[in-house]
Amino acid sequence: MMNKQFGTCEIVHIPEKEPHDLHNQPTEFVFASAIDPQNANHIVRRLNQIAPLENLRHVKRIQKKVLERGQVQLSVILCAASEGDNQxxxxxxxxxxxxSSFQLSPFITKVCKYAATSKEEWQExxxxxxxSYHPRTYNIDGITGFSDENSECIFKFMQSAMELATSDGVVVNAAVIVDPSAKQIISRARDQVFAWSPNKENSSIDSSCNRKSEFSSSDVISNNFATHESFQVNESNKQLKQPYTGVACLYPWQWAKQQLHSQSSYYCHPLRHAAxxxxxxxxxxDRYLFPSEENNGEKPLELDHENPSSTSSPAKRQKTVCTAVENDDDQLKARSQSSNQLLxxxxLCTGYDIYLVWxxxxxxxxxxxxxRIRRIFYAFPNRNAGALGSVHRLQGEKSLNHHYAVFRVLLPEEALHKCHTEVPQT
Known part of the structure; x- marks a missing residue:
């Protein structure tokens, strides 16, 4: 769709598994045999006991074909076979x-290696x-597409993340956590892997990497974003032109290399990625808005010794958005006390979205x-260490007890530089 900030853009769902060519899906060899339909139940029960298809649970054991004159032919998978194994x-x-008992005549055939992720794959x-094909039993907004209104909100939240990533003169990763039901920013932050030592002023690492995180926002998302020059997504978007060595997720071990050459002018915290x-x-x-009983009467915790933020009224089991307020604890307390919905x-972050530049x-x-994030949106792929499509697909790991939906907002690299040049330096 056409977006005022980024021009022609697209939001793409990143599936749990890497998609395959419908007509060229990966296969495995198996031993199979035609069987008498009258013996099918007995043979299948016995095969499930002595040769279960552990790695091919999506494959049905029996294949049924209707021949000429209405005759039915059944074939059964006996066991897995190695390529070129005819013995x-x-x-x-x-x-x-x-x-031997049923006088079977084994032959080698192919079956699809992976379970189908769509009806079209299954049919092929x-x-x-x-x-077998089991459609997802849950529906997360966006997997089947976004409305124009929702798309516009996504672009604006992504713009907020990109402006934050470039706001201090050094391009780093930025994260914006959003309550999609209220269209409000919950918290936002930049990479903080590198930080200046207070006694040093000259260093090769820019101090902007230590910008404080904010659990504040610019209120409910609105339509007052500046109109930017339109950008067209093209082939250059597939590979970024610059290395962006300041982005923590792109270079997870960069901090270790920098420490080897440091003069103690800064310190490194390898875990302080934007997310x-x-x-x-x-x-x-949350600790500020919902202090525990034993902490009643005490001053709530402040992140990085910054002043806390005020809040608006939240829904049940939903976090609230905080509006930036400096040196004004009384206003925060007044708003918190006036809320009748703080139940x-x-x-954690159940039901929330997060927007990341990388x-x-x-x-x-x-x-x-x-x-328990619900949806993740990112603009640029991480070819070095990406966990949601580029190198790994964590969203498809079945052993995890929570799964989120992942989307990429396709933007040209020029959009990042546009934010870099237009956002005032702080």
Whole structure:
């Protein structure tokens, strides 16, 4: 769609598994055999006991074909086979006994290696050998597309992240946590891996990398963003022209290399990536808004010794957005007391979105799993250490107890430089 800030843009869902060519899906070899339909139940039960298809659970054991004159032919998968393996020598003795008992004639065929992620994939797989298809049982907004209104909000929140990433003269990663139901920013932060020592002023590492995180925002998202020159997404967007060595997720070990050459003019904190700092900021706000009983009467925790922010009224089990207020604790307390909806402390970042300029590394992506983030949006891929599509796909790891949806906002690299030149330096 056409966006006022970025021109022609697109929001793309990053699936849990890497998509395959519908007509050229990965396959594996198996031993199969035609069987008498009258013996099908007995043979399948026995095969499930002695030769279960552990790595091919999506593949159906039986293939049914209707021949000429209405005759039905059944074939059954006996076991997995290696490529070029035409012998049954490696087959377990129990399976060899079953083959002899029913006078089966094994042959080698192919089945699809991975479960289908779409109905179209499943239909193509069944042309090779029948498989099972289980559509997702949950629906996260955006997987099937966004409305124009929602797309515009996404672009504006992404613009907020990009402006933050370039706001101090050095391009780093930035994170913005958003409550999509209220269209409000919950917290925002930049990379803080490098920080100046207070006694040193000359260093090769810019002090802007230590910009404080904020659990504040510019209120509810509105339409008062500056209109930018339109950008066209082209092939150059696939590969960024600059290395952006200040981005923590792109170079997770950069801090170690810098320490080797340091003169003690700054210190490094390798965990303070933008997403991690934004989560910390969100948690600090929660502790402020929902102090525990044992802390009643005490001054709430302030993140990085900064002044806390004020708040608007939240919904049940939903975090509130904080409006930046400097040196004004009384205003925060007054607003908190006036809220009739502060019912209980929310559970982490459940139901929230996060906007990142760069695709997060594995550490950040896993932290967002623990925080119960609902959707992740990023603008630029992380070819070095990306955990959500470029190198790994953590969103598809079935062993995890929470899964979020991942989207990429396709923007040209020029959009980042546009924000860099137009945002006032702080």
């Amino acid at each position: 049954l020598d490696s087959v377990p003795p129990a399976l060899q006994e079953l083959i 797989q069944c042309k090779i050998w029948p498989t 991690m700092v934004a989560v910390e900021s969100s948690a600090a706000r 209980e402390r929310p559970y 695709e997060p590394c594995t550490m950040c992506a896993m932290a967002l799993v623990h925080q």
